[in-house]
Amino acid sequence: MPKPLMCPESLLQTDLSGRVYVVTGGNSGIGRVTVAQLARQGAHVVLACRRPAEGERVRAELLAEGQRGSIEVAALDLASLESVRDFAAGIRERHAQVHGLVNNAGVMNTPMGRTREGFETQFGTNHLGHFLLTEELLPCIRAAAPARIVNVSSCYHDMAQGRPGRIDFEDPNFARRPYDGWAAYAQSKLANLLHARHLARRLEGSGISAVSVHPGWVRTALVKSFAPVWFQDVLFRPLLRLVGMIEPWEGTQVTLYALLAAEVEAHPGAFFSQLGMYRDARANAGGLPLHSPNPEAHDDAAAERLDALSRQLVGLDAVVPTPAT
Numbered sequence: 001m002p003k004p005l006m007c008p009e010s011l012l013q014t015d016l017s018g019r020v021y022v023v024t025g026g027n028s029g030i031g032r033v034t035v036a037q038l039a040r041q042g043a044h045v046v047l048a049c050r051r052p053a054e055g056e057r058v059r060a061e062l063l064a065e066g067q068r069g070s071i072e073v074a075a076l077d078l079a080s081l082e083s084v085r086d087f088a089a090g091i092r093e094r095h096a097q098v099h100g101l102v103n104n105a106g107v108m109n110t111p112m113g114r115t116r117e118g119f120e121t122q123f124g125t126n127h128l129g130h131f132l133l134t135e136e137l138l139p140c141i142r143a144a145a146p147a148r149i150v151n152v153s154s155c156y157h158d159m160a161q162g163r164p165g166r167i168d169f170e171d172p173n174f175a176r177r178p179y180d181g182w183a184a185y186a187q188s189k190l191a192n193l194l195h196a197r198h199l200a201r202r203l204e205g206s207g208i209s210a211v212s213v214h215p216g217w218v219r220t221a222l223v224k225s226f227a228p229v230w231f232q233d234v235l236f237r238p239l240l241r242l243v244g245m246i247e248p249w250e251g252t253q254v255t256l257y258a259l260l261a262a263e264v265e266a267h268p269g270a271f272f273s274q275l276g277m278y279r280d281a282r283a284n285a286g287g288l289p290l291h292s293p294n295p296e297a298h299d300d301a302a303a304e305r306l307d308a309l310s311r312q313l314v315g316l317d318a319v320v321p322t323p324a325t
């Protein structure tokens, strides 16, 4: 089994004092480690989560470890556009600048369900919630440029348990086709990737870098919607490690690299990958960046179409395409 890709130690020593980062799903798994590391480096981090009491508990634990920076907990339910708007309004009120937005929260292979506005749960939470959040925070991100937007996608944007990643533009919310939890996850993770790709084109020249990442197969609570987490964390942990599952610290490396490495600016809209499971096994070693084996991940017309569809679904006006927008 190849070794996980690691963020260079020098980047993890950089002083981030005076910088503000927003991390969604910051109470658990990869998000929690991202919050901890950025705060360790002196940043002010907004730990965005849908269960604020749990967020406060995590904040207290992280501060007890002795962070140089600070952590603020804020309520954000990505499955409610009203919650996204309220959260973003609060950030704009409290922070003139946001130097990094990590669209990290996510759910995987959930039973058929709908968000508050009726979108399929995974498309609505993983993509549409983050899409609106990004638009709502853009004024603060622009004000902080050079700044970064990192979408946490997955190698499953390519193929999830045999389901190829594709956006069904006719029926993204499974209103007219039979629901398949893995196909919905693959669609949402391809949407994360195309969202970053489209943002990068649109924000060219603004000093904002937008990219997407695959964190690896990481021991987190992500499996909770279809398997008991203790199966993975206790019972099968040694076995799963042998077949490629990595720890949260390792799984956070690509996110940190995408946030902190200067080289990332040379790859607008790119996909950065930890070890993965791709339909083309040559991609499994990952790459910083990695050329996705999914042809749909390189389709700028699809990225444009997804942008238009997402705007329509979340109730945003179309953007007039000028280099400055």
Ligand SMILES: NC(=O)c1ccc[n+]([C@@H]2O[C@H](COP(=O)([O-])OP(=O)(O)OC[C@H]3O[C@@H](n4cnc5c(N)ncnc54)[C@H](OP(=O)(O)O)[C@@H]3O)[C@@H](O)[C@H]2O)c1
Pocket (backbone or CB within 6 Å): 024, 025, 026, 027, 028, 029, 030, 031, 049, 050, 051, 076, 077, 078, 079, 080, 104, 105, 106, 107, 108, 125, 152, 153, 154, 155, 214, 215, 216, 217, 218, 219, 220, 221, 222, 223
């Ligand atoms: N773990 C892996 O192997 C793996 C592989 C590829 C990609 N990823 C991606 O990595 C990201 C982080 O996942 P993880 O592995 O760290 O899993 P995790 O520990 O389950 O973390 C997911 C986070 O998302 C939050 N979340 C879920 N629904 C939300 C909503 N409606 N509003 C706001 N927050 C919500 C969760 O909050 P609660 O704690 O309240 O549920 C949790 O904080 C996800 O985007 C996932 O797709 C993970």
